[in-house]
Amino acid sequence: MPFAWSRLIGSLPGGTRPRSASESKRFKSMDPEKIAPLTVFLASDLAREVTGQIFAARKNEAFLMSQSDRCGRCTGKTVGRPSACQNTWSRRFRSNFYPLDRSADVFCWDPI
Numbered sequence: 001m002p003f004a005w006s007r008l009i010g011s012l013p014g015g016t017r018p019r020s021a022s023e024s025k026r027f028k029s030m031d032p033e034k035i036a037p038l039t040v041f042l043a044s045d046l047a048r049e050v051t052g053q054i055f056a057a058r059k060n061e062a063f064l065m066s067q068s069d070r071c072g073r074c075t076g077k078t079v080g081r082p083s084a085c086q087n088t089w090s091r092r093f094r095s096n097f098y099p100l101d102r103s104a105d106v107f108c109w110d111p112i
Contacts, residue, residue, distance in 0.1 A: 003035070005028045
Protein backbone atom coordinates (compact mmCIF):
# COMPACT_ATOMS: atom_id res chain seq x y z
CA MET A 1 0.00 0.00 0.00
CA PRO A 2 2.25 2.81 -1.18
CA PHE A 3 1.40 6.37 -0.28
CA ALA A 4 3.21 8.68 -2.67
CA TRP A 5 2.49 11.74 -4.76
CA SER A 6 2.23 11.37 -8.51
CA ARG A 7 0.38 13.04 -11.37
CA LEU A 8 -2.20 10.27 -11.01
CA ILE A 9 -3.30 11.59 -7.59
CA GLY A 10 -4.53 14.80 -9.24
CA SER A 11 -6.72 12.80 -11.62
CA LEU A 12 -8.48 10.71 -8.94
CA PRO A 13 -12.20 11.18 -8.28
CA GLY A 14 -13.08 14.01 -5.91
CA GLY A 15 -13.54 11.88 -2.79
CA THR A 16 -10.05 10.44 -3.07
CA ARG A 17 -7.79 13.32 -4.06
CA PRO A 18 -6.50 15.96 -1.60
CA ARG A 19 -9.28 18.23 -0.37
CA SER A 20 -7.26 21.28 0.66
CA ALA A 21 -3.98 23.06 -0.05
CA SER A 22 -2.48 21.75 3.20
CA GLU A 23 -3.55 18.20 2.39
CA SER A 24 -2.12 18.58 -1.11
CA LYS A 25 1.17 19.80 0.38
CA ARG A 26 1.21 16.76 2.69
CA PHE A 27 0.59 14.44 -0.28
CA LYS A 28 3.34 16.10 -2.31
CA SER A 29 5.82 15.55 0.55
CA MET A 30 5.49 11.78 0.05
CA ASP A 31 7.94 11.11 -2.79
CA PRO A 32 7.86 7.78 -4.65
CA GLU A 33 11.59 7.51 -3.88
CA LYS A 34 10.69 7.02 -0.23
CA ILE A 35 8.70 3.84 -0.92
CA ALA A 36 11.27 2.40 -3.33
CA PRO A 37 13.50 0.75 -0.66
CA LEU A 38 10.62 -1.29 0.77
CA THR A 39 9.48 -2.20 -2.74
CA VAL A 40 12.96 -3.33 -3.77
CA PHE A 41 13.35 -5.30 -0.54
CA LEU A 42 10.03 -7.10 -1.05
CA ALA A 43 10.96 -7.94 -4.65
CA SER A 44 14.38 -9.29 -3.67
CA ASP A 45 15.65 -12.58 -2.29
CA LEU A 46 16.16 -10.79 1.04
CA ALA A 47 12.38 -11.03 1.55
CA ARG A 48 12.07 -14.71 0.62
CA GLU A 49 10.49 -15.47 4.01
CA VAL A 50 8.05 -12.55 3.79
CA THR A 51 4.85 -13.59 2.06
CA GLY A 52 1.13 -12.90 2.35
CA GLN A 53 1.65 -9.65 4.26
CA ILE A 54 0.25 -6.19 3.66
CA PHE A 55 2.69 -3.33 4.09
CA ALA A 56 2.08 0.39 3.87
CA ALA A 57 4.81 2.91 3.16
CA ARG A 58 4.62 6.67 3.27
CA LYS A 59 7.53 9.09 3.41
CA ASN A 60 9.81 7.85 6.23
CA GLU A 61 7.32 5.39 7.73
CA ALA A 62 6.48 1.76 7.01
CA PHE A 63 3.67 -0.25 8.54
CA LEU A 64 2.60 -3.86 8.74
CA MET A 65 -1.16 -3.77 8.25
CA SER A 66 -3.71 -6.17 9.70
CA GLN A 67 -4.98 -9.10 7.69
CA SER A 68 -8.55 -9.82 6.72
CA ASP A 69 -10.32 -13.06 7.45
CA ARG A 70 -12.62 -15.05 5.21
CA CYS A 71 -16.11 -13.57 5.24
CA GLY A 72 -17.74 -15.26 2.26
CA ARG A 73 -17.38 -18.27 0.01
CA CYS A 74 -18.38 -19.26 -3.47
CA THR A 75 -17.84 -22.57 -5.23
CA GLY A 76 -18.43 -24.39 -8.51
CA LYS A 77 -20.28 -22.50 -11.21
CA THR A 78 -20.20 -19.26 -9.21
CA VAL A 79 -16.46 -18.92 -9.90
CA GLY A 80 -16.22 -20.52 -13.36
CA ARG A 81 -17.27 -17.56 -15.55
CA PRO A 82 -16.62 -13.81 -15.38
CA SER A 83 -20.36 -13.09 -15.30
CA ALA A 84 -20.77 -15.51 -12.39
CA CYS A 85 -17.89 -13.81 -10.57
CA GLN A 86 -19.55 -10.45 -11.15
CA ASN A 87 -22.78 -11.74 -9.69
CA THR A 88 -21.02 -13.27 -6.71
CA TRP A 89 -18.49 -10.56 -5.90
CA SER A 90 -20.41 -7.45 -6.91
CA ARG A 91 -23.84 -8.39 -5.63
CA ARG A 92 -23.69 -11.19 -3.09
CA PHE A 93 -20.59 -10.08 -1.19
CA ARG A 94 -20.88 -6.29 -1.58
CA SER A 95 -22.12 -5.87 2.00
CA ASN A 96 -18.93 -7.61 3.20
CA PHE A 97 -16.51 -5.49 1.16
CA TYR A 98 -13.91 -3.71 3.25
CA PRO A 99 -14.52 0.06 3.18
CA LEU A 100 -11.89 1.98 1.24
CA ASP A 101 -11.04 4.60 3.81
CA ARG A 102 -9.01 7.57 2.75
CA SER A 103 -5.46 7.57 4.05
CA ALA A 104 -6.25 10.73 6.04
CA ASP A 105 -8.83 8.70 7.95
CA VAL A 106 -6.31 5.92 8.67
CA PHE A 107 -3.33 8.13 9.52
CA CYS A 108 -4.26 11.06 11.76
CA TRP A 109 -0.72 12.52 11.77
CA ASP A 110 1.46 14.05 9.09
CA PRO A 111 3.98 11.76 7.43
CA ILE A 112 7.40 11.97 9.07
